[in-house]
Amino acid sequence: MSNHATAAAGSAATTHATTTSASPESGPPESGPPKPAGRLPLPALLALATAVFVTSLTETLPAGVLPAMSADLAVGEAAAGQSVTVYALGTALTAVPLAARTAGWRRKHLLLTSVAGFAAANTVTAVSSSYALTMGARFLAGVAAGVAWALLAGYARRLAPPHLQGRAVAVAMTGIPLALSLGVPAGTFLGAAVGWRVAFAAMTVIAAGLLGWIALAVPDLPGEPRGGRAPAARTLKVPGVLPVLSVTFALVLAHTVLYTYVAAYLDHLGTGGSTGLVLLVFGAASLAGIWLTGRHIDRRLRVLTLAGTVLVAVGAAALAVPAGSTALVLVAAALWGLGWGGAPTLLQTAVADAGGDAADTAQTMLVSLWNAAMAAGGLAGGLLLDLLGAGALPWSVLLLLVPVVAVVAGARAHGFPVHRRPA
Template sequence: MRTTQPSAQPPVRPSTAVKQTGLPLSALLALATAVFITALTETLPAGVLPAMSTDLGVSESAMGQSVTIYAIGTAVTALPLTAATAGWRRKRLLLTAMAGFAAANTVTALSSGYPLTMAARFVAGVAAGLAWALLAGYARRLAPAPLQGKAIAIAMTGAPVALSLGVPAGTFLGTALGWWVAFLLMTVLAVGVIGWIAATVPDHPGHPGQGRAERAPALRALAVPGVVPVLFVTFVFVLAHTVLYTYIAPYLDRAGLGDATGLVLLVFGVASLAGIWFTGVRIHRRLRTLTLASGLLVAGAAAVLAVPVDGPAPVYVAAVLWGLGWGGIPTLLQTAVGDAGGEQADAAQAMLVTLWNAAMAGGGVAGGFLLDRFGAGSFPWTVLALLLPVLAVVTAARVHGFPARRRTG
């Protein structure tokens, strides 16, 4: 979204939440910065793809697999690492994940070979598997029950900020100074947030004994009404988004706007900020409506991009629609699967994390195939085709999954 990704952390009963009436903003902003690092590490190659491919001597479609290998690292390790570290104290685990990002981004910045870069990206994905299993749930535990949704929304702002400011800034640095500078700065930021988390974020115990029982609840969660529709929507929606986002630079080159990649991503990211803010305000009562609106907005953006552009204006309009639709999706889907899962919410969210990253990996592979076989013009049509079943499932799941009236409290 990570392109933000949701958390596998279980929801918390009001009795275990902190006893306060407000939000611990410093701690939540530290978590938001951790989300920023996770999301920017994931998506930064999209802004510097041509420069990375040139320096490492591979094609753009091959370089796009740096997003795929990151997602694979997360997808294959999220569930087993969550189980293996279930007994760890949460703060220790989060600090370990941030240290993993610092190491992986350093190696990426200094690497001069494609295999080493891909290995570092895989390690970064493993660190993300740890981080995404914690972050939103951690934010939820820091807030009193009535404010838990807002706490998650604050923490998740790190993702659209990464898209709105981080990727455009990385694109600019990649052009001016070299793509590796952006990754090196990510290391500096990761070291800084390690200190911030250590100083301001309260610690919480782990869940000893939960790890061994992880697989059975994950399977039982599939039988809970509403979980499967949310997981389907998650996989297909993220797949559609990733196909276009990962290869946005080649698409803009085709449209004669290759020099405007950073600005287009900036517009997309700012619109994402607006989307996540609006979602945070309305999600308590309007989850179903917001999910449908998100799908329609992204589909509208794809429809605009599918038509041959005459000047830059349609591209920027599409970027606004895309950002508004995508910004709130991580919070919406994470909340939907938590509501649907009930007592199996922790397992359902762990599965959502895995499917999210599987979709990212699939989007990177599918986008590379489409680019080589059909050209960048095929991306918007692919997004449209994928979003049609998403909208159909959200519409149909009005009793369980995306109910017309959300159960709260």
Template sequence: MTGQRTPLGTAVAEGKGREKLPLRALLALTTAVFLTALTETLPAGVLPAMSGDLGVGESAMGQAVTVYALGTALTAIPLSAATAGWPRKRLLLAAMAGFAVANTVTAVSASYALTMVARGAAGVAAGLAWALLAGYARRMVPVPLQGRAIAVVMTGVPVALSLGVPAGTYLGETFGWRAAFGLMTAVAAGLLVWIAALVPDRPGPGRGGSAPVRATLALPGVRPVLFVTLVYVLAHNVLYTYIAAFLDRHGMGGSTDVALLVFGVTSMLSIWVVGARIDRRLRLLAVGGTVLFAVAVTLLAVGAGSAPLVFVAVGLWGLGWGGAPSLLQTAAADAGGDSADTAQAVLVTLWNVAMAGGGVVGGVLLGAAGTGALAWSVLVLLAPALVAVVAARTHGFPSIRPGVTLPDED
């Protein structure tokens, strides 16, 4: 795998064309992202079984996702500051060990309260992991390869959503939901060995990387990137959280799995494209992704009665969304400069606030105006996001990343 020339696997550094991404190490971080995203979303796939086994209603059991997101949102910034001087490898091992313990407790717990504590602890581990993963990937490679390195690592998100959740749901239905969480413990244990053996250590950013949030927000470009993150992720989750209800309202309830598969496949394609061009086309990719998302929700708003049009719209949505984590984390780190880790921690916090907020806002819209309001509300949210991306042409979303000098073509 490391010997193949692919957009994600081949590096061009300062025109030399000889440096390559350390794929064995980066794929360990990709697996960490996969584990983080899957741990967060798996309860949605096994919710009825969990609620029945623990003796609570499905709405109460659904708070397992909310508690996780809150644990991440509340701890990302303080943990990033408190551990700024820690070696990155030790910190990543601690986060993955936290997942192993939390998922083990979840798998064996017979108490709803204990399960919620374990889910909160998993969220804390996620806050620690998300705040360091992008910066860790950047520190493994020279500047011209940093965008590609982050794109490799962020592949774990769409893989978790498009493959991990369906597979975990199937495992839960076949062998019980506890087996699904037990398998994630096994993945975490194997990942600890992988990281210990093959991932190089890197020093923490120290005092510079743990700059006060206020000082970081004052840096040119940081606030536009964070604003786009909040609005873009909120828009996505308003629709994604209730996509099953949206499709059911338009007579396509039986096609939800197919729609999500289309979304997953196009999201993976988006990651590939972004990984190939992020270092010299960051601005174009950010604008293009936002426009694709806007076109997709417009099609959903006006043509939801046509199944082919819906699948086209979902495909465009995936193309607009899949590369977003890589683009936003790269842009935040570049704008943050010496305070990149603080910028990343704030981004993680806003990301999780937007995820939780998407469910709340979407639920309010669903109850007040029905599914027809979902797509139009997303379009309203995307408008200021597009304006912010276009306006931040010098700092935030520049055409070429700072410090990168690459030829026009590979």
């Protein structure tokens, strides 16, 4: 979900989609320690947040090291940018079938398998000198992300008492803005100082440490009973699900078109030397955005979604001004990040609320769609860069956000209701 998961990622993917399952998963009585009556299980939730961090940073790291990565692999920046596209395709193509095939797996075992996949994929990326092999490793990382996003938010909800489940998801999703505010700038710095491969090697080290943390701190939970998921066709007919999915696709597409090629766009503006700072400001603002979302999502989901979309649009409009001013670029990045930060949690929660009994299937569909939008965004952004130049990127964002505002505003009864009815 990224990046921007993403999805997911959803949130959740939640992402990605972040991109993730934002509803409690059904199943037999849960094993492990009982849920605390009035507090969050922070050690376990922070381990899940770190898993989200690894997923999101693996997804978005190429944006910070794209020029060096393309030079080292002897391809153009548009071709190197397809490392984001291939990652997203790995998630989009495998999230739904893998979620179905692994539905009965113990949750902890499944999460450990996913994190091990990230460790392997980032290791190959760090040592590969072949463009084809690098793309293969990125696809494998995307498959691991599909597994992760399909369970992380649901895992977080099941670990928390009912009245704190929304906040538990927000805690887990802090891994997304932390990846953007700390991970990508740190990776950009490492890429400039000692080479982009070191940044991916560092991701392997983080994933290896996370395996031990999960093993020690995260309670195990059972999977779903056989036949427990609703069919996709029936889920799409549930009122509100389709509007949320359509908003997810357009919003993630708009974000990815610009974020993947932000280094190239800043070069176009003449402020390429500030890429790390811009990404830091964007990520810090995203962290503020998810904090605000966590505080107000129970009462203001519709308002927050509209406000976030408008902020992203204003940020893109400010970036479109060819002023060459670093200060203006930083303000634009802050507005963009503030609007984007809460998007994974908002969309995961919206699709879970709308899905009802089919929430698990709806969430997995959101993960796939989130990453399909990321893949399309990486591809579309590369085409725009080659055909029209970097100046076209922020204008494409504005064009894509028009239907997002229209659908959210129109989905007053289901999807983004005026009066929220939690799942």
